[in-house]
Amino acid sequence: AQSVTQLDSQVPVFEEAPVELRCNYSSSVSVYLFWYVQYPNQGLQLLLKYLSGSTLVKGINGFEAEFNKSQTSFHLRKPSVHISDTAEYFCAVSGDTGRRALTFGSGTRLQVQP
């Protein structure tokens, strides 16, 4: 079985400040990790994914994440946030490349303030 824990339900941050959204996972098999973003009244959009290879993954909109197998973490970072980054962010894990079931965390609300 797999599970995902997002350690912060809300993260307030000022515009142009750096941000880190934390994600820890547990799994008994090899994992594939994802970050999705959800804007109000919309579906989920893939930000980035880790399938294999380099543990530092770069995604869209300036986001990046680092896979740390020893700490079972996949934290999301952005060096400078914008007002438009205000959204709900979900970390997810899959036992394959993600075309089967994804297990999502409960989400982190990123609130960027001017």
Added chain:
Amino acid sequence: DAGVTQSPTHLIKTRGQQVTLRCSPKSGHDTVSWYQQALGQGPQFIFQYYEEEERQRGNFPDRFSGHQFPNYSSELNVNALLLGDSALYLCASSARQGANLNSPLHFGNGTRLTVT
């Protein structure tokens, strides 16, 4: 190129009724998954359809059923609605299993179901 489309966008039903939600996958995709997202929670996997058959199922009761048509579109049916079924129902499509391993899930904007 149309993405994943879901209908209706909003729906209000009464406890005990039945509901059908619809999903058309992104062009070129033939696998459809359904997720339930309760308010303030992450999405939970309901089931996945490929080649008109249910291939994988999450921890949902038999009241939740689905169907996939030859054109790859899909329906989610929920019988005997409970208040707790109120949620955003998301459809996601992807390319054929085994091909293009980097093909991500594409989500629709969802159907907001309210059960009163």
